[in-house]
Amino acid sequence: MAPTEPPFCIQIKPMPEGSPEFEAKRTALLERFQAKVPPEYRLPQDLLANPPNDVSSIPATCGILSAEEVEITETFDAVGLAEAIASRKYTALAVTTAFLKRSIIAHQLTCCLTQWLVDEAIEQAKQLDDYLAQHxxxxxxxxxxxxxxxxxxxxxGTFSSQGSLASIVKDEKDCQMTSILRKLGAVFYCKTNQPQALMHLESDSHWGRVLNPYNIQLSAGGSTGGEAALIALRGSVLGVGTDIGGSIRGPAAFCGIYGFKATSYTLPMDGFLAQPFAAELNVLCSTGPMCTSLRDMDMFMRVLADARPYLLDPRLVPIPWTGLQTSLPVGRRLKVGIINNDGFIEPQPPVKKAMAWATGLLSDPRHANIIQIKPFTPYGAATAWSKIQRFYWPDGGSLLKSSLVALGEPIQPLTEAIWKEAELAGMLTAEAVNAFRRERDEFRLTFARSWEEQDVDVVIGPAFVGPACAHDTALYWTYTSLYNLVDFPGVVVPTPLKVQAGEEYDAGYTPLSEACADVKRLWESGDFQGAPLALQVVARKYHDSELFGALAVLKDILGLP
Structure with missing residues (x-):
């Protein structure tokens, strides 16, 4: 009989069950993973059977990590770790061991990993220590x-997938991104969980469902939800995600960390997927860092730019990276647009609280000489959401659905939800896909003109309709997918705020749409206490460095780490 949850992982909501053949293969996969984990790294069974809602403090207090390992994993960001290793405060082996241990603790609490690369990481760390000693x-x-x-x-030497058992492949070589990172000295020690088909905001693959560390009744987001949960639990300080609808920014917001979706074709993605992704005929995927500090995002972008990946991939645009050192326009203030709602869905109460917090700080008269704030309404949010759901699935979802059905793999509720509208149209003709291209470009032109008319450099607004959502309810990604459609870069930044008990909609609330009313219903039927709150900062296409220049100005005002 197939298990209802992965071994030694907390799973608070059962996953849909597939055919007996699928469940047997899935069980064998999970058992192979579990066999790699030594008994001394395992959490008590009574804790896993009866966990608290908030598991964020457990890695540091469970007794598995030494005092030094707690210090290594909690005190430093990636820039600080690199400095500590280079100065020989710690060895690469000590740092790698600490994160190997903490990552497997995080996995038991949230199901955030897919592979735990113990032997490979230890060997890589030893080689780096030998190099430092010799050179x-x-x-x-x-x-x-x-x-x-x-x-x-x-x-x-590892496996990859697109979130389904049917899509698992063995990778014999690094892709361009991991090749560059390896040459720069990075140690690869784990891979992280994602959704079925990579196409929704809950990471619920054949490995299990990723839980939010601050409230396990809530989602960690998707599609890079495993990364977000792992980094929130300090089982990683720096990870690589991808984003075609909010897949970096949504999880970053849900888990209270930093996440950056760059403009497409500014970072290397060659070899990221074993099969072509039909959605990219009209909506381009992007990649970027997820981490614990603003300077880590900046460092990641700088070292990738310095590697000149465009020499090997002519699709990439060779834009110099100035990042946090980018100068503001001489002689004028930074113009910041404030998005209180997108005209389609009113954010849930805690997100409105976070926006009020940010607006209050930015409105302080002390900053009037460097910042000008003004209201901003993004053009066409409802239209964009309707369009992008169709653009994602030019085949109506038929190719993915047939591969899942062939293996007896259960189709996740959110997989069904995201292709529902496109499925009605079925497989499109080349002419229809080409017509979508024109629709997309006309929308982008109108969006850019609206931005210019509202005269802002960057905008600050919600990253999602609420905080982290309840499992299987991430139905509306309008605050992130809009910027995938127009290909604008966006950063999610954490705030010091969390959801408190008793937060309610304003008495005069009137829904902006049916979706807006549904979002209110979801809020009133859930318990979101303890969920982190984050905001999104967006700039124009190819203005990635200018976005970071704006963040350098906003950093001290908003108290960003």
């Missing part, structure tokens, strides 16, 4: 820094 200098700016990688991104 008295690091191999590169990431020497010894453990970096977690989303499951579908290839690392030589």
């Amino acid at each position: 008295r200098k690091p191999v590169g700016p990431l020497h010894g820094v453990p970096i977690s990688i989303k499951d579908h991104i290839p690392i030589a």
Whole structure:
């Protein structure tokens, strides 16, 4: 009989069950993973059977990590770790061991991993320590820094998938991104969980469902939800995600960390997927860092730009990276647009609270000489949501559905939900896909003109309709997918705020749409206490460095780490 939850992982909501053949293969996969974990790294069964809602403090207090390992995993960001290893405060082996241990603790609490690369990581760390001892200098700016990688991104000698058992492949070589990171000294020690088909905001694959560390009744987001949960629990300081609808920014917001979706074709993605992704005929995927500090995002972008990946991939745009050092326009203030709602869905009460917090700080008269704030309404949010749901599935979802059915794999509720509208149209003709291209470009032109008319440099607004949502309810990604459609870069930044008990909609609330009313219903039927709150900052296409220049101005005002 198939298990209802993965071994030694908390799973508070059963996953849909597939055919007996599928469940047998899934069980064997999970058992192979579990067999790699030594008994001394395992959490007590009574804790896993009866966990608290908030598991965020358990890694540091469970007794599995030494005092030094707690210090290594909690005190530093990636920049600080690289400095500590280069100065020989810690060895790469000590740092790698600490994160290996903490990552497997995090996995037992949230089901955030798909692969735990113990032997490979230990060997890589030892080689780096030998190099430093022999040459008295690091191999590169990431020497010894453990970096977690989303499951579908290839690392030589490991497996990757697109969130289903049917899509698992063995990768014999690094993709361009992991090749560059390896040459810079990064240590690969785990891969992280994602959704079925990579196409919704809950990471619920054949490995299990990822839980939110601050309230396990809530989602960690998707599609890079395993990364977000792992980083929130400090089982990683720096990870690589992808984003075609909010897949970096949604999980970052749900788990209270940093996440950056770059403009497409500014970062290397060659080899990221074993099969072509039909959605990218009209909506381009992007990649970027997920981490614990603003300077880590900036460092990640700088070292990738310095590697000149465009020499090997002519699709990439060779834009110089100035990041946090980007100068503001001379002689004028930074113009910041404030999004209180997108005209389609009113955010849930805690997100409105977070926006009021940010607006209050930015409105302080002390900053009037450097910042001008003004209301901003993004053009066409409802239209964009309708369009992008169709653009994602030019085949009506038929190819994915047939591969899942062939293996007896159960179709997740959110997989069904995201292709529901496109499924009605079925497989499109080439002419219809081409017509979508025109629709997309006309929308982008109108969006850009609206942005220019409202005269802002960047906008600040919600990253999701609420905080982290209840499991299987991430139905509306309008606050992130809009910027995938127009291909604008966006950063999610954490706030010090969390959801408190008793937060309610305003008495005068009137729904902006049926979706808006449904979002209110979801809020009133759930318990979101303790969920982190985060905001999204967005700039124009290819203005990625200018976005970071704006963040350098906003950093001290908003108290960003």
